[in-house]
Amino acid sequence: MSTTQSERLRGLLEPLVAAKDLDLEEIEVSRAGRRRVLRVVVDSDDGVDLDECAELSRTISDKLDETDAMGEDEYQLEVTSPGAERPLTERRHYLRAVGRLARLQLHEGGELVARVLGVDDEGLDLEVPGVKGRKPTARRIAFTEIAKARVEIEFNRKDKKEEEA
Structure with a gap:
């Protein structure tokens, strides 16, 4: 997608998404x-459900029909959430991942899988799981040390509601 089209679409869609109290994470053609x-x-921050995606899809579709942002050719519109193994690229993504496991690839090499305990302007407070019966350890990682990060799927993860009960 050309930068011009990408910028036009972002400028057109961002206010519609923001009006639904959502963040526009990505546009891809x-x-x-x-x-x-x-x-x-x-x-x-609270995730996105199917009804919100459907409602936003109708709103975006109506707006695109009013404009020529997609040109004359046929296109299919998909409105979706980032998914379970979402990449973490912005501070707000890390904030949403507090309490979750994340896989971090570091600029200096190496990979780290740890639970995100806290986030501030400079980086993350993590809990690295212990291996072979050892206790978990605390670790601090600056955002500048992270090359890539992604939420890890946990099949036996306790839901926040279970932890509060």
């Missing part, structure tokens, strides 16, 4: 056969 696919990824 790709080809699927003869038709194009416009994928709009949204999120919020």
Whole structure:
């Protein structure tokens, strides 16, 4: 997608997404056969449910029909959330991941899987799980040390509601 089209779409869609108290995470235009696919990824601190995606999809579709932002060719619109193994690229993503396991690739090499305990302007407070019966250890990582980060899926993770009970 050209930068100009990307900027036009972001400028057009960001106010619609913000009006629903959501964050516009990504806009992607790709080809699927003869038709194009416009994928709009949204999120919020509380997550995004299917009804919110459907409602936003209708709003975006109406707005795109009013404009020529997608041109004359056919396209398919997809409005979705980032998914379970979402990449962590901005401070707000890390804030949403507090309490979750994350896989961090470090600039200096190496990889770390740890639970995010806290986030501030400079970096993360982590709990690194103990190995072979050892206790977990605390570790501090600055954002500048992180090359890539992604939430890890936990099949036996306790839900926040279970922990509060």
